[in-house]
Amino acid sequence: MSPIAAEDRTLAQAEVIDLTSGQGRRDPVVCFSHLRWDFVFQRPQHLMTRFARTRPVIYVEEALPDEGSMPWVQVRTCEASGVVVAIPRLPVGLSESEVTATLQTLIAGLLAQRKIERPVLWYYTPMMLLFTRGIEAAAVVYDMDELADVDGKLVPMPINRTTLNLLYGLDLHDDDAAEAWLASRAEPVEVVKTSEDVVVSAVGRELYETFFQGYTRKQWGLDPSELDKSVTARVPTRTNTDDRYFTDIFQAMPLEGYTRMFERMLDHENIRVETGLDYRDIVDGVSFDKLVYTGPIDEFFDHCYGPLPYRSLRFQHETLDRPWFQSVATVNSPAEATPYTRVTEYKHLTGQSHPMTSVTFEYPTSEGDPYYPIPRAENQALFKRYEKLAQARPDVIFSGRLATYRYYNMDQVVGQALATYRKMDRIQPVIATELPDIAASARS
DSSP, rough: OOOOHHHHHHHHOOOOTTTTOSSSSSEEHHEEEEEHSTTSSSSHHHHHHTTTTTTTEEEEEEEEESSSSSSSEEEOOOTTTTTTEEEEEEETOOOOHHHHHHHHHHHHHHHHTOOOSEEEEEEEEEEGGTTTTSSSEEEEEEOOOEEEEEEEEEESSSSOOHHHHHHHHOOOOSSSHHHHHHHHOOOOSOOOOOOHHHHHHHHHHHIIIIIIHHHHHHHHHHOOEEEETHHHHOOOOOOOOOOOOOOOOOOOOTTTTOOOOOOOOTTTTTTTOOOOOHHHHHGGOHHHHHEESSSSSHHTTTTTOOOOEEEEEEEEEEEEEESOOOOSSSOOOOOTTSSSEEEETTHHHHHOOOOOOEEEEEEESSSSOEEEEOOOOOHHHHHHHHHHHHHTOOTTTEHHHHHTOOOOOOHHHHHHHHHHHHHHHHOOOGGGGHHHHHHHHHHO
């Protein structure tokens, strides 16, 4: 048996609540979701139905407006599962603070009426934290999923058992059945080298063409057969009903958003933030012991070996005169005929109550700010030439997606930054009083 890492020991020693077991603890579950219970039967419905076999489960949907003057909770019990579905109904015209206070009262009253004490709180949206902070919980779980639009049908993405059942009208009851079905479609590939090889060898050509080929061509401007295997290998295929994109034990969003989080991180007397400036306009006027550079590495060296290729995005923001645009925060569009790759509707994330909604369409492009290094062998070979130049600059630390030419996720970038910091001998802080004249001259 391998030793447990220090950071894992607390988890190993923690008390386990088995929500599917009829033995031992019978903690009730209260789920807060942006999805309507009667929408597509996917991960939230699957899980809560399973939990309801052994314990009380209340599924709280987002509030709906009501023509009456008094707030109330619309409650019904799902006959098939026994899950109690609750919908807060609020009078029109309440302020944001009144909505929060009213929801706190309604939820507290609902739990008291049902004699629910110290429940497991299960969140599919972080915004419901605002009015549930006062609930004493046995445990808290934050969960989230995404959907894909396939010929007008919304299905879970990444592919899982629910996806297969919805798309093909199947009735795959367990992991073994789903695994066997996928194996019957998979096409063996002797040596997996490309992104196409990864998917075709796992799920077959039909699912590859449905979910991956068109999306990849749009996102990268290249066919999957021209891209490194790492691109599609990062997208899992599951035989269970787990709709989450990532399966990390801890997943969360900053309660007040990323902007506020970074504002607090940068709020220090030794830190001065200057935006709208080019690095080259000020670098000669700033003294430093170590420079941390997170921009494109080829740009740092004046593209002396030629430019490294990147992909970018064009964001089309729209405000629509309707309460909702889609059923979840993000819907992917894998079809190549659809020019955008995904649509995000922010009300699902912010918890706003408004008769209108804001959405963003993402259009991949080869022009604009560099976002994504393109994983191909020839691009990696060119990067290695720039990396040799970087290794000859001990005064500069290259970190992040663009400076290390890696297709990192956000958590990986943060991990890289923390690891880089731990390796640094010391940092010579830039004194705030050195910057104003430099910044002023750069803008003039």
